[in-house]
Amino acid sequence: MSFTLVSAQNGVKYMRSDIIPVRHGFATRVGGVSHEPHTASLNLAFRRGDDEQTVIENLRLFSEAVGVCAESVVSRHQIHSSRVVYADEKMCGEGYFRECDEGCDGYVTDRVGVTLGVKTADCVPILFCDHDAHIIGAVHAGWRGTASGIAAECVSKMCELGANVKNIRAAVGAAIHSCCYEVGEDFRESVTALAGEKMAREFIHERDGGLYADIIGMNRSMLLGAGVHDENIDISEKCTCCEPSLFYSHRYSHGVRGTMLSVISL
């Protein structure tokens, strides 16, 4: 199990996981056409300082690198919830080529050619696949979505569609790790309220007089709790905040940054 940093012919750099046997990719910030210092160069979200044409060109470059169709991507605005929706062909283009009022933070589908997309810049992107059942999923797990159990919710929605939890593979892309994720006491209280004291105790630790959260560990724990096998979970060791030249990091940039996209398609 491992992640590979791929350098595509068109210059885009993205990461992929060896355990996911279908087309997918976790974008880095490298290989796009954004010129602003904070969005350079593969910003994949509107309203971060690039004009829309620039973002769409970046989407085309990233899609080409991964081997999916840019128009097939579904990536609605995200609301830090545990809401996972079924995506069909009618939703292709939502978020980039068409507005959609309804937000969500995860998708499942069994439809060939529907590309699921989640946007992150420190939050945890997770891509899912049950290859036998031909069912995929994707989630954006910020701390609130993580503590609300969005990873387990996606597994549950995949199983409702016909996936077998024993066959579900989950790849957890680059995100902010506990080395850099300092939080406050209010954070610990919120996680305790949402996910319970055990989860807060296990994944929020004191260090050098500060509190540090491990939201990747939290997601792994949620996946195991949902029945996903340990050997079917692949976790990138890369911390977005430790490598600001390769990734956008909300924490590192104090919020002035571009956004990455992670995609998966049958």
Ligand SMILES: [Zn+2]
């Ligand atoms: Zn770090």
